[in-house]
Amino acid sequence: MSQAQTNKTRKTRSVFARLTSGIRRPAKIHDFHGGIHPPEMKHLSNGTPITAGPLPQQLILPLNMHIGAPAKPLVAPGDKVLKGQMIAEPIGAVSAAIHAPTSGTVSAIGPRPIQHPSGMDAVCIVIDTDGEDQWIEHQGTIDYTEKSPAELVDLIRHAGIAGMGGAGFPTSIKVNLGDHQRVEQLIINAVECEPYITADDRLMRERAEQIITGIHILQYLLNPRRTLIGIEDNKPEAISAIKRACKGCDIEVRVVPTKYPSGGEKQLIQLLTGKEVASGQLPAQVGVVCQNVGTAYAIKRAVCDGEPLISRVTTLTGDGVSQPGNYEVLLGTPVRDLLAHGNLAGLDIGRLVMGGPMMGFTLHNPGVPVVKTTNCIIAASPEELPEPPPEQPCIRCGSCAEVCPANLLPQQLYWHAKNDDLEKAQHHNLMDCIECGACAYVCPSHIPLVQYYRYAKAEVRQQAADQVKADKARQRFEARQARIEQEQAEKEARRQARLEANRKKKEAGPTAASTVDVAALKQASLDASKAYKAAVKAAKAAEAEGADNLAELKAEADRLKAVADKAKAAVRDAKDGAPVAAAPAEDTVAKLKKQVGDASSAYKAAVKVAKAAEAEGADNVAELKAEADQLKAAADALKAELREAKTNAPASAAPVTQADPVAELKKQVGDASSAYKAAVKTAKQADEDGADNAADLRAEADRLKAVADQLKADLRDAKANAPASPAPVAPTASTAAAAEQPDPVAALKKQVGDASLAYKAAVKAAKQADEDGAGNAADLHSEAGRLKAIADQLKVELRDAKAAAPPTPKAAPATTATTDSPAVPEEQAPQSLAEVDPEQAAKRQKRLKGLKTAYNMAHKQYKEAHAAYERAERNETASADELQAMQGKIDKLKAKADNARDALDALVEEAKADIRAHTGKDLKTLKLEAARAESALADKQQELEQQRSSASEDTLEALSSELQALESETQIARKALKQAVEEQGLAE
Amino acid sequence: MSLITSTSPHATVKNNTGAFMRQVIYATLPGLAVLTWQFGWGSVINVLWAVIVALVSEALFLKARGRNIAFYLKDYSAVVTAVLLGLALPPTAPWWLTLIGVSFAIIVAKQLYGGLGMNPFNPAMVGYVLLLISFPVAMTQWLAPGEPLSFVQSWQLFTGQLPVDGLSGATPLDTFRTVQSSATDTANALANQGILHGQFAGLGWEWVNLAFLLGGLYLISRKIITWHIPVGFLAGLGLPALLAWLIDPVRFADPLFQLFSGGAMLGAFFIATDPVSAATSRTGRLIYALLIGVLIWVIRSFGGYPDAVAFSVLLLNLSAPFIDYYTQPRTYGHKSSNRGVS
The missing domain is CATH 3.40.50.11540 (NADH-ubiquinone oxidoreductase 51kDa subunit)
Structure with missing residues (x-):
């Protein structure tokens, strides 16, 4: 009994002991599926x-x-x-x-x-x-x-x-x-x-x-x-x-x-x-x-x-x-x-x-x-590891599946790999094969199974890599597509905005008070000028007839002159004041301009009075002349001040002033021209009257002419610069500029009108002189020719101005839109001149031709004059005075020719700028781009070379595709550069 | 020195497909011996003649297809087909019957599909079914077991000099079919038919089947085949038979009778195990064989034909790829096995 109990206790203890000692006992060795027992050797x-x-x-x-x-x-x-x-x-x-x-x-x-x-x-x-x-x-x-x-x-x-x-x-x-x-x-x-x-x-x-x-x-x-x-x-x-x-x-x-x-x-x-x-x-x-x-x-x-x-x-x-x-x-x-x-x-x-x-x-x-x-x-030795026996058909005996440690079905993988059915091979877990070779070791048909699996695995990886690549390419393509669409949309929006702006401007044109005022005032001013000139003519005619009411007529003329001046001043005020009332710098300039205008007219009036007095043989001629001189000096001083103000204004004031100098210069030119013309007239009259101071007056007239020419040259420069200078113009400024643009045309028109009148007057004087048999008839004739040339040139300029005017309003929205793209800031200005339609190009062609002709003509005239002078000097047919006059004429002609040349150059520059705007980029940018693309390409090539030995296949693939993209980019840049060069070559 | 460059592994078993096939042929010898013992020399003559026909057909078609004749004949696959078909034919078959069956098996069922490894159906069974449908009388004339004919008699039958009618008798399966369909009291009828009762199955056939079982066990021991297909086959045939016999022993034959009569063992170890046309995964093979067995029992018990190995095998050949897709093993590192087609 006790024995049995002891046994039972021992049993229990041993079970307990086994349970507790189980922790210390060596853990179980597990098994894995398959495996083989090749000779160990x-x-x-x-x-x-x-x-x-x-x-x-x-x-x-x-x-x-x-x-x-x-x-x-x-x-x-x-x-x-x-x-x-x-x-x-x-x-x-x-x-x-x-x-x-x-x-x-x-x-x-x-x-x-x-x-x-x-x-x-x-x-x-x-x-x-x-x-x-x-x-x-x-x-x-x-x-x-x-x-x-x-x-x-x-x-x-x-x-x-x-x-x-x-x-x-x-x-x-x-x-x-x-x-x-x-x-x-x-x-x-x-x-x-x-x-x-x-x-x-x-x-x-x-x-x-x-x-x-x-x-x-x-x-x-x-x-x-x-x-x-x-x-x-x-x-x-x-x-x-x-x-x-x-x-x-x-x-x-x-x-x-x-x-x-x-x-x-x-x-x-x-x-x-x-x-x-x-x-x-x-x-x-x-x-x-x-x-x-x-x-x-x-x-x-x-x-x-x-x-x-x-x-x-x-x-x-x-x-x-x-x-x-x-x-x-x-x-x-x-x-x-x-x-x-x-x-x-x-x-x-x-x-x-x-x-x-x-x-x-x-x-x-x-x-x-x-x-x-x-x-x-x-x-x-060949006996130890003999050459593999020839491959026999697979009978799907399944020995390979029995030994596969990954528990795959190698026989199925083999079928799928052999048939390139990679999807099924992957479904059978191809990628879990560890390539141990157990399957191939036991294969009774001696099929190099591992080789098939390696091949299929490589194919699968390749396909995966291709897929990744294709996905990337698709993403790139979609991104590009989206970008292009966005650009298109933006472009369309810009176009719409531009159209809208134009339409609004057109609508606003008739209703906007300031614009109406300016136009109306201009018309009034023109009318007044005309009336005044007619009055002056009438007075002159009366004078020549010795009419009684001469004084009256002159007074009338003066009155008209004052009206005209007032009108002009009003026009100027309207022009300057309306759009840019805010700019104080502008105000001073405008004020100065008015003062200058007033001073000039005062001076002119004084000169006229002096002349009239002279003609009447009045006593106070000297006094009057002195006064005229004084006025002249005052006008000059004012002019100088104005110029200074103008040069300061653009720098200090808002960019709004950009367009102004041109208009101002034009005005100055107009003033100077009229002053000069008046002087010439006076001189002629003095000549006719045989006055003593005729030579003086003529010199004065020449000086005025030189001033006018100088101003004209300035104007041309200003014009050439204005469009090209970078103008980060705010929309309001642009509209202001646009509002001012039509003015030069009007001014030019006036000038043309004046010049025509002057020419006609000169012709008349020359004819009269001919009739009178006066000595200076030839001079007068040539003077008339000169005036005609001036008038022609002015006409040409007017045409230019007219042609140039329309595109400017368009420029404003375009400019605002392009400020969005900071990548090409240098393009902004040319682009404001861009969107040249073929019609305008044709116009420019015509202008180019016209300018060329004008230049040729001027140059020829100058040459002829020079030759005449030399001839006269050689033959000693002319007096010293005459020679001097001729010299002056030559100088003038030379200046004219130079001017024409300058205008021509300016136009060519403009054409270039247009082409730049047309191609979107200027030559320099294109060159830079091409160079950049080429250096990027070289860099990428170098990187590829470096990576070739080390990087994975995927990286290499990616790199080479990048390289291709860069190559094509470079080619595009090169092509664009070539095209631009060709275009510019044609333009030049 | 010139070095062999090849991929791993650098060592392989000292084995080849031909050796595999030879093992199969060796394993049929016990069965052939018992057939000869029970029915005389007819089967031996059949097998030899079938082998000759198969080799010639194969050689002709390899030549037509531009293949290396000797290399492919050495894989012994044609011989295996011929031997299996020769064993399946009745010993009384005349020469032309074998010729038609074997040449059809080799040429149509095998070579036309691309040769060894490519045939979806078991070639021997395709040939067998062709003959069974085309020549039903000649295909069912078996001799009485235990009374073997002499070689001369067999040869005369083979050449057609001796009429087969007086010699042939019913097989146990034939008898069973007859009594099952005619008699109301099958048990009584069966008791009167001595042919059905050998030591433990149909007279004579029990020894034939035992011999094939022996050969099959040899194949398993040599790892030529795995246990999955024979076990599945026999279970698929035996279990329903047992169940039905327990329920109604009067109407249904007992499982031992089912397993040891007709072509049961030959089919289980030699026919269904043909790897080319069978399912390939372990589970797949079990299911495949189980279904063959069940189908045989169904056809034997309820169908119009006394035996059904050929039909069942061909039907399951059809299903093999499908079975394979749903019986993939769980791969290392995967939580579950893959199912279905990718």
Whole structure:
């Protein structure tokens, strides 16, 4: 009874004990689907201890021994390097440094065949070794816990450590997960499941202590809850060595059954933890970090001994070598040297494999160097690894599905891959294939299945990349389309606004009081002038007839003159006052102008009175003349003041004044012309009367003429400048300018009228002189001709002004609209002249022709006059006075010719400006644009070249598409430039 | 040195499709032996003649298709088709029957679809069904079990010199069909029909089926086939039979009788397991085979034909791709398996 009770108690306790001790018992080893058991072939090399590899004459170090960006060389050919010296630094986040594995001289940096499955060349640093194997000064850390994890991560990065298991992922990334990432399990992969390879096996047997130290550093960095070492059960010596080394610490050794591919990261995680890493995710996302046992060893060497990764243990095996074994090989050692070191058995190497027989790749060239990931070199005889038998049809036997560790249906994947049915292949989880090769290993039809999957995967990636590219292109296109539409809409809105503004202006025209006033006043002023002139004529006629009512008539004329002046003043007031009443500067100018006008008329009146008095032989002639002179001086002073005010005004006052100078100048010109004409008339009269001061008067007239010419020239300049000067005109200002624009035309008309009158009067005087047989008849005739020319020129100018006037109102809205686009501010002014319709171009053509003719005529006249003068001088037919007169005439003609020339030039400039506005950009901008586009193109090309070796395919694709876009842009810019040059050439 | 450049893996099993097929042929030998023991040399003659016809047909069409004749003949797939069809034909079959069936199987059901691996239907069963529909009399003239003919007699039957009428008799399935449809008291009728009762199933046929079961187990042991299809097949046939027999033992045959008569074992281990035309995933194969078994039981119990392996297999061949789409395994790293067509 008691016995039974005891038994029962024991049983209960044992169950309890089992439950509690279950925590301490080694956890269950899980299983993964599939897997194969190929011949292990490890016996070839697992009995040989690790020995030093060869010290070859040349080491070839690819800049990309790891996954990620290639390292950037720090040395140049010819540099001496010491063992352990960093010769290339990591660039970007995912990268690792490269160090000189021994001392020597850098002999080249250039493309060499590397460990690439397709036998690619890549940039390598080539070191000619000097045999001294001289270390650079280096120092390890005795207690790594003194350093912060960040420091250690940086140390690992600059020690060039990358995953030694085969992938070569930079270790610094994997040990730097950030605080948010909790590491449940740190798994040390010591499975080494591939046949033949024994490098890790020997490393564990011989350097277990150092490996454990490396694992401790990893624990320090990652702070995992548990640390597991997975080792396959076919390595009992390694297992016991590691177990001995980690006795007493928290590292658990887990023995997994021998099965390929239990060393695959995902498979090992499943074996040790039962967790699956979700498709497309990283182990870290299930709280697991895997590190290869060789990596742990390299970390220990880097941290504790200060030795960067410059060598690794590589298994050299296969039938082809007579001394298979494990060698500590310097990175960069050509496989050829390693084979020689392992005593190449003969010529019967059929296949040279870097890596294991399941996932390694064949080398086409034994000159390829050993790199950080090279764990094995198999030099196999043709019997050992024979050429694959020809591919037979798939009979869907399903052997592949039985062994697939990812639990895929390889036979289905094969069908879909072969038929390029990528959609179905992806549906069958093609992208989860780890390319372990188990399926192809068991396939009775010897189908190179992995190759099909690699192909299909590449196609899928390519399609995805193409899709991304197409999406980007579509987005770009849509953005461009939207932009163009927006521009069109804006343009349309501008056009509408312009039309609206025009329409409003037209509507406003008749109703707006100021405009009406100005027009009406102008008309009144013109009428008054006419009446006054008629009165003057009548007075003159009366004088000539000796009529009694002369005084009366003259008074009447004076009265009319005053009326005319008043009218003119009113016009001026209306013009200046109405739109720009706000501008005080403008007011002074306007006032001054009025004063000038008044002074001039006063002076003129005085001159007239003096003349009349002279004609009557009055006593007070001298007095009157003095008064006239005084008035003249006053007028001149005022004029000078006005000019000053005007020059100051535009600078100080609002931009509104921009358009004014032209109008003012025109007015001045008109005044000066009339003054001159009056003077001429007086002089003529004096001549006729045989007065003494005739010569004086004539000189005075000449001086006035010169003043008038000068003013005219000024006016032309002003006109030429006005449109071209940058006018950030506010709409109101523009309308003001527009309102003023018609004025010059009216003024010109007046001038033309005056000039015609003057000419007619001169003709009449000349005829009279002819009739009277006066001596100066010839002079008078030529004077008449001159006046005619002036009148003609004025007419031409009038036409110009008329032609120029219409486009100006249009300019205002256009200008306001273009101020929105700050990119081309220099375009604003020309654009205000833009939108030239063909009609206007034709008009300008006509004007150009007219000006040319005028210039030619003037030039001819001048030449003729000059010739006449010379002739007269030579023959001494003319008196000194006559010669002087002729000289004056020549000067005048010359001035006229010059003026005509100036006008012509101005017009040509204007035409150019139009073309500029027409093409939207001026030549300089176009040139700049073309140059900019070309330099951008060159830059992009350079970037592409630089990236070509390093960047991913996607980046390259993107770059080349950008390059194409730039190319087309450049072409467009070039074309535009060429076109503009051609157009301008035509214009010139 | 000239180096082989190839993609991984660099090692493969020392195995090939031809070896697979040869294993299948070896596994049929017990069955062929029992057939000869029970019915005489007719089956052996059939099989040999079928192999010759198959090889010639295959060679002709490989030549017509511009393929390497020797390479493709060495995969033994045509021989397997010929052997299976030869075993399925009655031992009394004349030469022309085999010729028509085998050449149709190879040329139409296999080569016209693109050769090995491309045929959606089991070629042997296509040939069998063609003959069964076209020549129903010749296809149902089995001999009485346990009275094997001499080689000379068999040869004379094969060449057509000996009329088959006097020799042929009903198979147990024929008998069952007859009594089931005519007699009201099936149990009584059955008791009178000695042919239905061997040691544990139909007389003679129980040994034939046992022999094929033996060969099938050999195939499983050699990992030429997996257990899924035979087990599914036999369960699909046996379970409804058991259920029905428990409910109404008078009307329905007992499950052992169902499993060991006619072509049950041959179908379960050799016909339905043809990987090319079967479903391919493990679950898919189970479902596929289960449905074949059920269909056989349904046709045997309620249909117009005494046996139904060929029809059932062909019908499920049709459904195999569909089954495959819905029985994909759950891939590592995925929460659930994919269903349907992408």
